[in-house]
Amino acid sequence: MTECDMEILLSDENKEEKENSIVVPIDDDMDTVKTSGPNTVDELAMELATIKQSAKKIAIIGSRNLPITHQQMIETLATALVMQGNTIITSGGSSGTNAAAIRGAMKANPDKLRVILPQTIGQQPSDVQDQLIGVPNIVEHADRAMMTLADASRVCNREIIDECNQLICFLSHTSKTLYKAVQYAEEGHKVITVFYLD
Numbered sequence: 001m002t003e004c005d006m007e008i009l010l011s012d013e014n015k016e017e018k019e020n021s022i023v024v025p026i027d028d029d030m031d032t033v034k035t036s037g038p039n040t041v042d043e044l045a046m047e048l049a050t051i052k053q054s055a056k057k058i059a060i061i062g063s064r065n066l067p068i069t070h071q072q073m074i075e076t077l078a079t080a081l082v083m084q085g086n087t088i089i090t091s092g093g094s095s096g097t098n099a100a101a102i103r104g105a106m107k108a109n110p111d112k113l114r115v116i117l118p119q120t121i122g123q124q125p126s127d128v129q130d131q132l133i134g135v136p137n138i139v140e141h142a143d144r145a146m147m148t149l150a151d152a153s154r155v156c157n158r159e160i161i162d163e164c165n166q167l168i169c170f171l172s173h174t175s176k177t178l179y180k181a182v183q184y185a186e187e188g189h190k191v192i193t194v195f196y197l198d
Contacts, residue, residue, distance in 0.1 A: 054085060055086055056086050057166075058166045058168060059088075059090065059160045059168065060074065060077075060168045061157060061160060062170030063096055063097055063170055064095055064097070064098075071095075071097075074170065075100040075101070075103050078101045078102075078108075079105070079108045082104070082112045082113070083108045087114060088105040088114070089116065089160050090113075090114075091118060091156050091157070092115060092124050092132060093131075094131060102115060106135065111136060115132065116139045116159055116160050117141060118153045118155070118156035119152050120140045121138065123145065144156075154181075157184070161184055166190060166192070167182070167192045170197060173196060
């Protein structure tokens with residue numbers, strides 16, 4: 001091998017080393033630890049642990065104003081989740097998201113359904129009372145009987161979220177109460193799935 005061939009070979013090896021090497025940028029801020037942000041590693045670990053759980057408590061809440069096709073999808077979703085061993089937590093409702101979640105869970109296993117009412121069964125409309133017949137696990141709140149339904153519903157949503165590992169919410173961008181519920185779930189580091197209907 002000639003001297004010229006050796007130089008070409010060494011030059012090719014240096015190119016190959018450069019192509020295979022990783023360049024790490026040096027930044028003045030790399031030595032400082034930022035403590036203002038959330039500990040995303042811990043949050044991700046918590047979310048991963050929740051996702052891996054074989055049986056979860058899943059809250060399903062959302063809008064009352066839903067087309068029948070959306071209600072059928074929610075009903076099917078609730079049935080499937082219960083059949084996988086999960087517990088569904090929701091509130092009362094004669095139509096919409098909560099009603100569909102109740103119907104779906106009742107089809108699969110009524111014992112895996114927990115309905116938390118904003119107030120008492122007696123304060124619910126008659127069609128809601130009819131729907132709750134046969135639901136074995138209903139939580140009433142007589143202490144909220146004097147509250148407006150809107151205020152009682154806000155408190156109820158927080159209670160539902162506190163009890164769950166995961167939240168599934170169906171809402172429109174103008175749903176202030178539901179949007180606040182999603183924010184509350186985020187603050188509690190819950191696994192959240194949000195479906196916007198508009």
